[in-house]
Amino acid sequence: MKRSILLSLAAGVLLSGGAMAQPKEVKIGLIAPLSGPWARQGELMRKGAELAVDDINGSGGIQGLGGAKIRLIVGDAGENAEKAKNAAQRLLSEHPDLSAGTGAWLSSFTLAITEVTERAKLPWLTLSYSEQITARGFKYVFQTSATAADQAQKTLPIIIKAAQAAGAAKPKTMGVISDNTASPVNFMKFMREKGLQENGVELVVDEVFTPPLADATPPVQKVRQRRPDMMLVYPTGTADVKLVLEKFKEFNLDKGRLPMFGNGAQFGTPEILNAVGKDLLEGFIFSLANWPTKETEAMAKRFMVRFNEPFVGQDPVSTYGDVQLVKAVIEKMKSAEAEKVAEGLRAIDLKGGVAAFYAGGKVKFEDNGRRADAGIYLVQWQNGVPVTVYPPEAAQAKINWPKK
Amino acid sequence: MGDRQSLNRSLTAIGVFVVVYVLVVLLIDNSYYRLMLTLVPIWATLGLAWNLFSGYSGLVSFGHASFFGLGAYTATLLQIHFDVTFWFGIPCGMLVGGLAGLVIGWPTFRLQGVYFALAMLAYPLAFLYLFEWLGYQEVSLPMKRENAAYYMQFDDQRAYIALTLGLMTTAMLISLFVEHSRFGLSLVAIKQNELAAEGVGIDTKRWKLLAIVLSGTIAAAAGGLYAKVLLVVTPPTVFGMITSAQALIVTLFGGVGTFWGPVIGAGFLIPLAEILHGEFGHILPGIQGVTFGIAIVIVIMLAPEGVFWKVRDRFRLGEGKAEPAPGFTAAELAPPPDRAVTSGQTVLDVGGVSKRFGGLLALNQVTFQVKAGEILGIIGPNGAGKTTLFNVLNGYYPPSEGGVRFLEQDLLGLKPNRVCRLGIGRTFQIVRAFPRLNVLQNVVVGAFVRAENDRAARRMAEAAVARVGLGGSRLKQAGGLTTKELRLMELARAIAPRPTLLLLDEPLAGLGHEEVEELFPILQRLRAEGITIVIIEHTMQAMVRLVDRMVVLDHGMVIAQGAPAAVTRDPAVIEAYLGKKWAAHAQN
Numbered sequence: 008m009k010r011s012i013l014l015s016l017a018a019g020v021l022l023s024g025g026a027m028a029q030p031k032e033v034k035i036g037l038i039a040p041l042s043g044p045w046a047r048q049g050e051l052m053r054k055g056a057e058l059a060v061d062d063i064n065g066s067g068g069i070q071g072l073g074g075a076k077i078r079l080i081v082g083d084a085g086e087n088a089e090k091a092k093n094a095a096q097r098l099l100s101e102h103p104d105l106s107a108g109t110g111a112w113l114s115s116f117t118l119a120i121t122e123v124t125e126r127a128k129l130p131w132l133t134l135s136y137s138e139q140i141t142a143r144g145f146k147y148v149f150q151t152s153a154t155a156a157d158q159a160q161k162t163l164p165i166i167i168k169a170a171q172a173a174g175a176a177k178p179k180t181m182g183v184i185s186d187n188t189a190s191p192v193n194f195m196k197f198m199r200e201k202g203l204q205e206n207g208v209e210l211v212v213d214e215v216f217t218p219p220l221a222d223a224t225p226p227v228q229k230v231r232q233r234r235p236d237m238m239l240v241y242p243t244g245t246a247d248v249k250l251v252l253e254k255f256k257e258f259n260l261d262k263g264r265l266p267m268f269g270n271g272a273q274f275g276t277p278e279i280l281n282a283v284g285k286d287l288l289e290g291f292i293f294s295l296a297n298w299p300t301k302e303t304e305a306m307a308k309r310f311m312v313r314f315n316e317p318f319v320g321q322d323p324v325s326t327y328g329d330v331q332l333v334k335a336v337i338e339k340m341k342s343a344e345a346e347k348v349a350e351g352l353r354a355i356d357l358k359g360g361v362a363a364f365y366a367g368g369k370v371k372f373e374d375n376g377r378r379a380d381a382g383i384y385l386v387q388w389q390n391g392v393p394v395t396v397y398p399p400e401a402a403q404a405k406i407n408w409p410k411k
Numbered sequence: 412m413g414d415r416q417s418l419n420r421s422l423t424a425i426g427v428f429v430v431v432y433v434l435v436v437l438l439i440d441n442s443y444y445r446l447m448l449t450l451v452p453i454w455a456t457l458g459l460a461w462n463l464f465s466g467y468s469g470l471v472s473f474g475h476a477s478f479f480g481l482g483a484y485t486a487t488l489l490q491i492h493f494d495v496t497f498w499f500g501i502p503c504g505m506l507v508g509g510l511a512g513l514v515i516g517w518p519t520f521r522l523q524g525v526y527f528a529l530a531m532l533a534y535p536l537a538f539l540y541l542f543e544w545l546g547y548q549e550v551s552l553p554m555k556r557e558n559a560a561y562y563m564q565f566d567d568q569r570a571y572i573a574l575t576l577g578l579m580t581t582a583m584l585i586s587l588f589v590e591h592s593r594f595g596l597s598l599v600a601i602k603q604n605e606l607a608a609e610g611v612g613i614d615t616k617r618w619k620l621l622a623i624v625l626s627g628t629i630a631a632a633a634g635g636l637y638a639k640v641l642l643v644v645t646p647p648t649v650f651g652m653i654t655s656a657q658a659l660i661v662t663l664f665g666g667v668g669t670f671w672g673p674v675i676g677a678g679f680l681i682p683l684a685e686i687l688h689g690e691f692g693h694i695l696p697g698i699q700g701v702t703f704g705i706a707i708v709i710v711i712m713l714a715p716e717g718v719f720w721k722v723r724d725r726f727r728l729g730e731g732k733a734e735p736a737p738g739f740t741a742a743e744l745a746p747p748p749d750r751a752v753t754s755g756q757t758v759l760d761v762g763g764v765s766k767r768f769g770g771l772l773a774l775n776q777v778t779f780q781v782k783a784g785e786i787l788g789i790i791g792p793n794g795a796g797k798t799t800l801f802n803v804l805n806g807y808y809p810p811s812e813g814g815v816r817f818l819e820q821d822l823l824g825l826k827p828n829r830v831c832r833l834g835i836g837r838t839f840q841i842v843r844a845f846p847r848l849n850v851l852q853n854v855v856v857g858a859f860v861r862a863e864n865d866r867a868a869r870r871m872a873e874a875a876v877a878r879v880g881l882g883g884s885r886l887k888q889a890g891g892l893t894t895k896e897l898r899l900m901e902l903a904r905a906i907a908p909r910p911t912l913l914l915l916d917e918p919l920a921g922l923g924h925e926e927v928e929e930l931f932p933i934l935q936r937l938r939a940e941g942i943t944i945v946i947i948e949h950t951m952q953a954m955v956r957l958v959d960r961m962v963v964l965d966h967g968m969v970i971a972q973g974a975p976a977a978v979t980r981d982p983a984v985i986e987a988y989l990g991k992k993w994a995a996h997a998q999n
Contacts, residue, residue: 042697049696083688083696087648089641090688093446097689100443118551118643125554126566139551189548 033069033343035060035333036080036098036108036129037326038120043086047278048112048322053081054314055323056109058306059330071338077330084111088119095120099127106343107336107352109133109329112322114140121148130349132332134325136296141376147349149372151325151365152296153381155190159197161383162270162294163206166237169292169385169397170266173408178236178266182212184226184251185241191215194241194270211235220247223254230265231258237266240291243273245282252287263290263407268385270294272321275386275393280317285391290407292387292396297321297328300384300401302363318392328364335361368400418591425583428674429576436572445568449640451681452572452579454661456633458673459582461658464626466667467595468619469602470520474531475630475658477515477538478508480649482631483638484542487550490562497563501635508631509624516623520616523605532655539650550644563639575636579674582629586670589625593859593868598622599668599845600856607843610805611904612831612860630658664710666719668847675718680707720847752783752818758912758943759804764813766799766967773799775967776813781912786934786944788958788975790951792988796967797947798840801914805837806830817912832860836910840917840947842897846890850881850900853889857904868907875907876900878940879933895926899933906937913937915946919953931957951988955979963987 037056039049060079068074080102082094091111099105107130111117114137124131125145133140133148136155141148153161170178181203185191195215203210211233214226220242230238242248248269255261267290273279274293299307299319306327307319336351337343357370367382385397387406396406436448457479465472485507486500495503519530542548555562565571589595597618600608608615638644648654658673665676684703691698714721752758759781766774773796781787791797802808804815806827815822822830831837836857845853854872862868876885879899884892889900898918905913918934919927934957938944948954954961955975963971963978965987971978978984 042700046696085688087651087653088643088645089450089648092641092643093443093450093685093688096446097443097685100441115549115643115645115648118549119641122551122554122642137549139549143551143553144556145554189543189546 031075033072033075033077033337034080034102034105035077035330036082036102036105036110038082038084038091038094038098038108038110038116039112039326040085040091040116041081041083043090045086045113047276049084051316051320051322052110052112052326054310054316055326056081056330058310058313058323059327059334063331063334069334069337069343071341072343075343077334079330080105082110084113084116084120088115091116092119092123095123099123099129103127105129106345107132107333107348109326109333111135121145124148127345128349129345130333130352132329132352134297134321134329145376148376149352150377151329151370151381152378153366153383154377155193156197157381158270158294158296158383159194160202162194162268163198163202163208165294165383165385165397166268166292167206167208169406170237170408172397172399173406174410175408176236178208180209180211180233180235181237181239182214182230182233182235183210183239183241184212184214184216184223184230185239186218186220186243186247187215188218188243190243190271191241195239198239212238216242216247218242218244218247220250223250227251227254227258227260230255231260235265237268239269240267241269245273245279248274248279249283249287252283252291256287261287261289264409266290266292266408268292268294275320275388277317280391285388288388289390290388292385292406293393294383294385295321296381296383297325297364297366298384298386298393298395299324299403300363300395301403302368302401304403306364320393324364328361331361331364332370366401418587421587425580425587429580432576436569436576442568445572446640447682447685449568449571449575451677452575453633453637453640454657454681455674455677456575456579456582456636457630457654457658458661458665458677459579459586459670460626460628460630460633462662462667462670462673463582463586463589463629464622465659466662466669466672467589467598467602468622470619471528471659472531472623473528473655473659474515474534475626476535476650476652476654477531478511478627478630479634479637479654479658480535480538480542480646481511482508482634483644483649484547484550484634485631486635487552487638487644488547490552491550496561497635497639498561501632501639504631504635505628508634509628511631512624512627513620515627516620520619535650535652535655539646542646542650548645552638552642552644554642571636571640575640578632578636582632583670583674585625585629590670593855593865594618594621596848596852596856597859599848602668603845604843606807606827607839608856609807609827610831610837610839611857612828612908613856614826614828660707663717664707666717669717669719671719672717679718752911752941752943754782754784756783757781758783758818759945760816761800761804762814762816764800764803764810764815766796766803766808767811773967774803774810777964777967777969778813779962779969779972781943781945783943784938784941785959786938786946786957788954788961789945789947789964790949790954790961791964793949795949795964795987797949797964798916799967800964801837801916801947804830804914805835828860831908831910834908834911835914836905836908836912837914838898838901838905838916838918840920842894842901844889844892844897844900847888849886849888850892850896850903851876851885853900854903854907858907861908871909872903872907875903878906878937879903894921895929898922898930902933906942911943913942913944915944917947917949919948919950927953951979 039052040046041049056079060077064076068076082098084091084094109132111120114135117133117135117140121131125147128147130147133150134152136152138154141150212229240251272295310319310323336348340347340351355370362368362370366384367380369380371379373379384395386393387396394403396402461475482504485504486497489495489500515534522530555564597613600613601615605615661676662673666672687702757780761779764774764777789797803810806825851872854875855868858868858871862871879902881899961975961978963984970983971981
């Protein structure tokens with residue numbers, strides 16, 4: 008053990024030309040909305056990052072750098088892209104020695120801050136979905152989540168697979184109740200263009216409303232008449248979700264009798280649980296880019312205990328993973344220099360270990376910075392907890408799908 | 412002249428300010444502070460744009476994000492879809508912004524006060540949803556690796572500072588020249604009282620439209636640069652409530668109605684918010700918003716008109732020194748030759764004018780003539796319809812029946828500013844002063860109607876001020892004048908364009924006995940100089956000594972007219988004033 012530390016120290020000295028000692032502290036940046044309308048999500052990201060930092064520092068820091076400790080540098084992205092960009096600029100000017108960073112949750116924030124980090128050649132990880140983030144020819148941005156289009160493409164096939172795996176017949180018909188805001192419209196756009204046809208699914212109910220929804224009776228009535236095999240329920244506002252689910256209950260289509268699904272982390276928050284309630288949510292499925300799995304349950308448990316959260320979602324898991332990933336790369340490169348970390352991220356090809364914190368369980372980045380084969384998970388509300396139910400290698404529980 | 416002096420002083424101040432700003436930029440090499448130095452001029456420019464319209468004209472716009480956002484999106488989409496450089500895209504955006512000003516202003520100016528402000532609020536909200544619907548939720552400007560400068564992309568942050576500082580300076584200069592021109596004074600007049608502004612001959616709609624177009628153009632330029640600095644455009648960042656509010660906040664904080672206001676406001680508030688955010692944001696997220704809010708509340712309470720005015724009042728800056736007033740020739744005082752009248756000619760012919768407000772008959776078949784060179788008094792108890800009569804003569808209300816001819820020209824259907832242009836001056840019962848302007852500036856507003864250029868207007872104003880005997884106080888701020896001086900100032904404003912006929916609405920109200928005595932000779936002198944005067948009063952006593960002839964109104968009807976001595980003995984008049992009982996007494 009001692010020998011290896013000595014060796015790595017020697018290697019480190021050699022690598023840095025022998026002129027400088029290795030840094031005692033490795034700085035990792037986190038920019039997340041800590042104030043404003045998305046403060047809760049930012050808070051969850053920060054908690055995830057803190058847990059990772061404490062886990063690493065508690066187990067001896069970065070071995071490859073002589074046990075260097077990690078220090079998390081946090082910036083508040085605030086409520087708009089300007090504030091987010093300011094936060095990035097401030098972080099960089101106060102800490103020019105950052106090794107890497109992660110953030111900033113909302114795609115438009117991420118677009119703005121990566122304009123700054125790219126120019127500073129700082130490797131930046133992000134869980135944001137927008138395709139644009141990695142469509143700008145940037146070299147230092149690493150997108151860990153499946154992009155929005157990717158998610159729209161992958162959701163239907165895996166829903167069908169999940170249904171079949173649960174012993175049900177292949178769903179052939181689908182209904183939609185969604186609002187006309189950007190996310191559902193874009194999600195449905197792909198389905199309408201080819202997704203439905205490719206997967207052999209017929210759209211039998213197509214109800215799009217302008218929020219807020221006044222009365223859910225007419226659309227749900229139509230669903231009852233046509234009886235699709237499954238339903239895409241995709242209102243953006245929590246109140247509208249509740250209205251639709253209540254109506255399904257009234258028509259006796261709740262509790263998984265009619266499989267319902269949506270897309271995105273907003274369907275899996277403690278807030279929606281409080282607002283909509285455990286019973287109405289029971290059986291509801293949503294697809295998304297990341298969630299705890301049976302492999303990462305241990306981290307999730309520690310998170311829940313430490314921060315007194317009812318369950319763990321995408322934001323803490325991904326951010327925890329990002330910090331661990333940067334640590335792993337620094338270990339591998341034996342350098343905390345931003346340029347080296349970027350190099351390491353570009354070259355990485357991981358399976359298992361840290362990669363378990365990302366859907367699909369693999370970490371390898373394409374040239375444009377997108378994670379190759381970024382998977383998605385299906386998560387289902389079961390007894391007031393959203394648990395991963397698909398794919399089987401990640402599933403924490405079996406999916407509830409009526410066999411008919 | 413005083414005004415030229417203050418213009419030069421302001422130009423010097425702007426020059427010094429820019430030099431200091433550049434020095435600060437050269438001293439700072441922290442990239443974060445440089446970003447602040449880039450953003451401050453952008454928000455200051457948006458504030459200047461807002462101030463140019465709302466600050467001067469008083470029409471509060473909650474919707475300047477419309478122009479800002481259109482500027483940002485125009486330049487951005489041109490680059491994304493057509494590979495057009497921002498050097499050309501921003502001017503295109505300005506064109507769109509100006510056009511939007513016209514399209515938005517035209518229908519919205521029908522509304523007044525809060526209704527206007529609320530309607531303006533709706534435009535950016537509509538744009539926000541429109542651009543989201545169009546699929547422009549997040550537009551990111553691509554990084555150009557070749558020909559970067561051609562795409563307005565620089566490695567050195569100071570290049571962006573130079574651009575935004577240049578834009579802000581341009582906006583300051585535009586504001587300065589507007590402030591010192593007929594444009595600015597007209598807007599200020601509209602702000603103080605739109606009706607009164609019409610009354611002194613200002614075409615309010617035209618100036619307002621011009622202001623909103625100019626303002627929209629400048630705001631769009633700021634939006635375009637903002638997009639270039641931020642590199643990401645989303646509807647909430649450019650069309651959001653916060654953006655419109657930012658324009659208001661920096662201006663209200665720094666000072667409304669002066670180009671220094673937005674600059675002071677942005678220069679102080681933007682860095683303050685960021686420093687709070689930076690220093691305390693990670694300990695107490697959101698604390699910057701709270702502190703920021705409290706700071707604004709305190710400033711608004713201590714300096715309700717903004718920091719600039721508070722400081723100016725505190726040190727009494729900007730008060731000009733009294734200079735000897737220039738002399739004037741008689742030709743400069745009399746009505747212009749094209750409107751010369753001969754004594755005894757009928758100047759104004761009021762024929763059977765009635766005015767109905769719903770069921771109320773405010774004027775009933777009022778008929779009388781005004782002869783050149785006379786002082787005619789219109790008297791009557793409160794509510795007799797005197798002011799309504801003036802408003803009809805001025806064109807504020809169209810008569811329900813009857814007609815008014817002025818020097819053989821029909822006044823029917825003319826707007827107040829047209830009536831004024833023909834040569835009818837007017838003062839108001841309640842003095843409509845522009846408190847932040849000095850006496851001369853107040854009067855210049857009135858002179859624009861007849862002046863060919865700003866210089867001539869100033870000369871006419873000087874003459875008018877001298878004529879009413881305010882020469883000594885002509886550079887005093889109107890806010891500090893006595894009631895008598897205010898009356899005289901308003902009188903000067905009405906006579907500045909050298910009208911043929913002057914309508915005075917209760918010029919003696921609120922004056923003491925001695926002050927009334929001082930006013931009389933001035934009015935008599937004006938008459939001697941060739942101005943025909945119609946004066947409204949309800950105090951009979953004073954009128955008897957001043958006027959040549961009287962028209963007595965009661966319940967909207969002419970109950971008597973003639974020489975003062977005859978009218979005061981008329982039983983109908985006595986009855987109107989004192990009741991039937993006294994009418995009987997008077998006869999005995």
